Amino acid sequence: MSDFAAPIALRHAESNSDVAACFPAMAQLRPHIANATELVGWVGRQREEGYRLLAAWRGEVVVAAAGYRFVENLIHGRFVYLDDLVTLESERSHGIGAQLIEAVASEGDKSGCARLVLDTALANVLAHRFYYRQGLLAQALRFSKPLNPQ
Secondary structure (H helix, E strand, O other), X not given: XXXXXXXXXXXXXXXXXXXXXXXXXXXHHOOOOOOXXXXXXXXXXXXXXXXXXXXXXXXXXXXXXXXXXXXXEOOOEEEEEEEEEEEOHHHOOOOHHHHHHHHHXXXXXXXXXXXXXXXXXXXXXXXXXXXXXXOXXXXXXXXXXXXXXX
């Protein structure tokens, strides 16, 4: 359980131990990642494509995280894509997710991005409500199919 009196500090998870500290939060969003070591591997590979992991720390404990990258395409121009956004269930409704979105948006603005973009599952209605409250609007429906099914 967190000490809600302790302040939140936002800082990037740069070292492997910082990334590993993000595992309890990230596991709530990405349950297919089995453990902290596996998360470190995923993040390491994604870093090669510009992925950054911004964590909300309460002391030494990561209570929320946002993974993002800078992308450019013909639809949006240069934009910041928010891959992952999660807050520990025990820490929700304290404004931490909103702080992370604002911080990622600020990083995008400093890097010359025209917009912030994220995807969410159609069934994730609670997240949709949260995103609308943060000023994000639904603008597309994404389609996908598996390649090389096994």
